[in-house]
Amino acid sequence: METNKQYLSVEDISFKLNCTPQYTRKLIRDGKIPAEQVGKTWVINPEVLNDNETLFKISKDIPDQVRKNSDVPNIVALSFFSGAMGLDYGIEKAGIHPLLASEIEPNARKTILLNRPNIGLIGDINNYSAKDIRKFANISEKQEIDLVIGGPPCQAFSTAGQRKGFQDKRGNVFLTFIDRILELRPKFAVIENVRGILSAPFECEEMEKRFGFAPKTPEEKKGGALLYILNKLEEGGYTVTFNLYNAANYGAPQKRERVVFFCSRDGEKVPYLPPTNDEFGNFGLPKWRTVREVLSDLKEDEQKAMKFPEKRLKYFRMLKAGQYWKHLPQEVQYEAMGEKLKLGGGKTGFFRRVGWDEPSPTLVTDPTMPATDLCHPDKDRPLSIQEYARIQEFPDDWKFFGEMKDVYKQIGNAVPISLGFAIGKQVVKLVSSQELDLPPVNFPFSRYTYTDDVSIKKLMQKRLQKIATQPELEFA
Structure with missing residues (x-):
């Protein structure tokens, strides 16, 4: 026009x-x-x-756009499921500038263009062929793509959800993403997702083909989604490594665990991400960064935040930084929690004040939900929009479009910038054939075991072959 x-x-x-x-x-x-x-x-x-x-x-949504300049950088990268661009900004810090973003949520699409007005922008990847994607990225059919990166919707695999895996419509978008990777044929692909992807059930022929065992019970079907993903990528010519990473080990002031898959087209087995921090300062690394480090200079009168209901504030006022419902007086606990006391698990998200001198818990899409409270360490309010953005490490001048609840959701769904930066640094070294740094031996990447490609494959094979005699064996 x-x-x-x-x-x-x-x-x-x-x-x-x-x-x-x-x-x-x-x-x-x-x-x-x-x-x-x-x-x-x-x-x-x-x-x-x-x-x-x-x-x-004044616009309900914005149209897709072709990238506004034709320059092709040294590293050609395309981003999918881009959201508020946390992962994208992280790899930008490492020197990789995505030529295209893909997002369907109208407010997030506007956030993308407010911050990167010249980027190519598309919507639902189900509606775009590899040829279409190249057109919107403004690159030729012959242009080599170095990186395709993205975090498909995670609700289908979340341990908090119903765990429908690929039977969930959102899970199918994951498969479409893999199809686009195989069509675009980048040198490397990076896929980010929640821990639930490691054990999500899916009944697939790959289990029987690889292990000679057809799963029948829900327990036997655990891990089927992961196996299906790996088989599709490996049959497409990609070597895949993955691990579950705690973002706090990479400099984020937040304990947020995400699975990151590295897919290499040329048979290169990509090593795990070398950490930059450790919880206790072991391995010659500095300790985890804390909430105090990133929030202490913010001015209270400039904070924009949602509100807790007054009946819940009564209990927050009894708690100090780092405490939750179990730190309420014994006689008040049932009054505050009611029947929720009968729920399983530690219920650590109820009436939770964030601690000053540790990383934040995982940021959620709404800090006022009863089971995932994120109250300010000292103030009687949830964490603010600005505090959310600081904990996710967005720069202060980053613009988010939408109402307050929409902005919380965008920030809460983002990948911490430090984890994105670690991924970006790894890709830069891979593309430029630099020597890769290796993580320390026996480094605890997360609080869980059997969450990397080597151990989980061995354990999965053992489970499937011996399920009749060891029905309770877990792997994630």
Whole structure:
């Protein structure tokens, strides 16, 4: 669409806003779009299109866009399921600048363009072929792609969900992502996901083909999704390594564990990410970073936060930094928790104040939910938007589009910048054939065992072959 006209028509603006001319006229009548009437025709100053933030406030969604420049950097990278771009900003810090982002959520799409206005942008990857993706990234059919990176929706595999795996519609997007990787044929692909992917059930022929065993019970089907993923990638010519990483070991002030798969097209077995921090300062590394380090300079009167119901604040006021419901007076615990006391597990998310001198718990999409409370260490409120962004390590000038609840969700779903940076550094060394740093021997990447490709494959094979005599054997 031309934007060098002296005036734009209603139709021009409608195209830009991805809406009908009738809706545009309503915005004009409501005073949301400045316009002048010439005869019976509305005309709009083209300057309206130069202010994305204002433009986005009046648009329901934004159209896809082809990358606005044609320069091709030394490392060609494409990002999928980009969200608020936490993973993307992390790899940017390492020197990799994605040429394209893929996202379906309207507010997150606007966040992407507020921060990276020239990037190529597409929506649901089910609707785009490899040829389409290249077109929006503004690269030729012959251009070698160095990296495809993304974190497909994790709800289908979350341990907090129903664990439907690939039977869940969102799980199928994971398979589409793998298909696109195999079609685009990048040198390397990185897939980020939740711990639940390691044990998510899926009934697939790969189990019987590889192990001579057809799973029948839910217990026997555990790990089927992982095996299916690995087989698809390996049959497509990729060597795959993976591990469960705690972001705190990479400099994030947050205990957040995510599985990261490294897929290499040329048969190279990518080593695990070398850590930069350790919980106790072992292995010659500094200790984990703390909440105090990243929040202590923020001014209270500038914080924007949701609110806890007054009836719950009564109990938060009895707790200090780092405490939760078990630290309430014994006689108050049942009053605060009620029937929830009968739930299994430690219930550590109830009435939880974040500690000052340790990393934050995993940030969630809503810090006010009763089972996943994230109360400020000292103040009687949830963590604020600014505090969320600091803990996820977004720069202070990063823009998030949407209402407060939408922004919490975008930040809560992001990958901590430090973990993205560690991934980016690894890819830069791989692409440039530099010597890779190796992690210390016996380093505890997470609090769980059997979460890396070597141990989990051995244990999975053992489980499937001996399930009849060892039905209770777990692997994740």
